[in-house]
Amino acid sequence: MHVRLSVAMPQYFDDPVAASAPRTVVVDVPGARFEMQTDRAVFSHGRLDPGTAVLLGSVPPPPTIGAGLDLGCGAGPLALTMALRSPMLDVVAIDVNERARTLCAANARTLQITNLTVLGPDEVAPDQRFDVIWSNPPVRIGKSALHELTLAWLERLADTGTAHLVIHKHLGADSFQRWLAGEGYRIERTHSSRGYRLFQIST
Numbered sequence: 001m002h003v004r005l006s007v008a009m010p011q012y013f014d015d016p017v018a019a020s021a022p023r024t025v026v027v028d029v030p031g032a033r034f035e036m037q038t039d040r041a042v043f044s045h046g047r048l049d050p051g052t053a054v055l056l057g058s059v060p061p062p063p064t065i066g067a068g069l070d071l072g073c074g075a076g077p078l079a080l081t082m083a084l085r086s087p088m089l090d091v092v093a094i095d096v097n098e099r100a101r102t103l104c105a106a107n108a109r110t111l112q113i114t115n116l117t118v119l120g121p122d123e124v125a126p127d128q129r130f131d132v133i134w135s136n137p138p139v140r141i142g143k144s145a146l147h148e149l150t151l152a153w154l155e156r157l158a159d160t161g162t163a164h165l166v167i168h169k170h171l172g173a174d175s176f177q178r179w180l181a182g183e184g185y186r187i188e189r190t191h192s193s194r195g196y197r198l199f200q201i202s203t
């Protein structure tokens with residue numbers, strides 16, 4: 001009998017195995033300018049991801065109060081920006097990658113941000129609702145996992161809340177838009193640049 005063994009290559013969303021190699025990145029976007037540390041085995045080591053930059057360059061200001069979510073925070077460019085732009089907003093940043101969570105929390109501490117909590121996805125209180133969600137979602141987990149993840153967190157949008165997601169057209173942005181509209185959400189393309197689509201989603 002033959003047993004096929006497949007060797008899984010580590011992905012940015014797995015728990016990290018690589019030795020740490022911190023690199024500083026300057027985030028200079030509307031409403032915020034700061035430095036953050038990035039690291040190996042965390043998404044976008046050594047640079048601000050271009051999709052993240054598109055979101056931060058065009059997204060409307062976050063609400064001044066209430067609760068905000070960064071779904072899949074990585075080193076934290078979205079969550080840190082949201083927290084700096086709206087210091088009275090309670091920002092929650094979640095990621096399955098422990099090194100990403102540690103890095104995001106350390107970046108918040110360095111920047112003396114006190115309105116940001118970094119959690120594992122399972123640690124978010126079941127009744128927590130969000131007035132705003134920002135995400136550069138983990139499209140590489142596969143279409144059905146991405147759909148499941150998206151629906152799970154959009155369910156937590158407050159009635160008047162909005163989500164802003166960035167996805168590249170080559171990674172299924174347009175079919176994602178059609179799929180989510182079919183699920184009954186209002187989804188509008190608010191910006192497009194360098195192949196990245198920025199979507200605004202509400203119930």
Ligand SMILES: C[S@@+](CC[C@H](N)C(=O)[O-])C[C@H]1O[C@@H](n2cnc3c(N)ncnc32)[C@H](O)[C@@H]1O
Pocket residue numbers: 012013014043044049052071072073074075076077078094095096097100121135136137138139141149
């Ligand atoms: C495209 S990266 C974006 C990271 C960061 N927001 C940025 O813009 O640089 C997506 C992130 O989602 C995380 N992720 C993957 N699956 C997840 C899940 N089920 N729940 C929460 N985060 C997840 C990955 O670890 C990764 O950090």
